[in-house]
Amino acid sequence: MSVNNTQARMEKTLLIIPCFNEEASIGKVIEELLPKLSDFKILIVNDCSKDATSEIARQTGDAIVIDLPVNLGVGGAVQTGFMYAIKHNFSFAVKFDGDGQHDPESIKELIQPLIDEKADIVIGSRFLQKNQGFKSTFWRRCGIKFFEFVCQILTGGRLTDPTSGLRAYNRKAINFMADHYPSFDYPEPEEIILASKNGLIMVELPVIMRERQAGISTISSALSIYYMLKVTLSMLFVYLREPETKGSQNNA
């Protein structure tokens, strides 16, 4: 592929960062992303935070900030990002966490399979190679293993990190997800079944994730059983449902 072609395509990438009460980390996350900014635009979707997330993000002057008037959960916030990407004609979108867990270094690598047209969705996996950075708790790893198992049964494919939130999408995936992205919190495993069911090609790449720099995880231990059940149920029904007929074209 010629250099020119690659650069022309690189220009329109949107970094979607859903945020809920991330005032402690969001400034640093944006600052860290800045050196990479030549090819990207940063979109902060503030999911009705009760703290200064929106103000801090605006003050940096380097991020587009959209404030949701009511709290929708991660799914609804990310979907808003996809809608924005369609409206402003972005070729690629990357979902990135606002808590400092994700490494800006991995973004370019994640986009590459999209440019090479090898995938519609690229998932950053913590477990594809021996992990150096992030160590999660025993129970959390059990949960991830469980979702990996369910994904494998329902899609037949093997993905090592179905709960990873670091993902890149091409235009086809953006169009689809703007219409059908799973609502509520914790959409990642469901998204995999949805994508597989609707013929979007997924590829995993190894990434290093860090400990979250501030804030608390979206899943507290008391709620985790509830979330496990809910997400598993959603995955099952997405699998049982017919592939979506709406989407892909009608939003362009």
Added chain:
Amino acid sequence: MLENIERIQVISIIGSLAFLLMIARLIKDRMLKEAYAILWLLFAVVFLVFSCWKRGLDYFANVFGIYYPPAMLFLILIIALILVLIQFSVVVSMQNDQIRTLTQEMALLKHERSEKLKSDSSN
């Protein structure tokens, strides 16, 4: 039809009539949409019919193997409640999606407008 009236019958007739009136009133005052009243009205009428028509109640209770016929009235009531609650869950889920879409569109438009105001004032 109304021969040998029992006390439970009187109570259920009065009850279902009062209920029908209440639903009708709510629709008339536009506090209840017709679409959501249909299930209520349907079951209120069924309840009323079986409250009046004792022999029908006995007959159907026998068919379903219910030993004490008025218990069938409670069965009808419970089925009605479950169906209406399921209808509510469906409506709530639907509205959940509608509210999400509205919220997203509004946030996007608000952002668009503030961008436009910014570029207008800088020109």
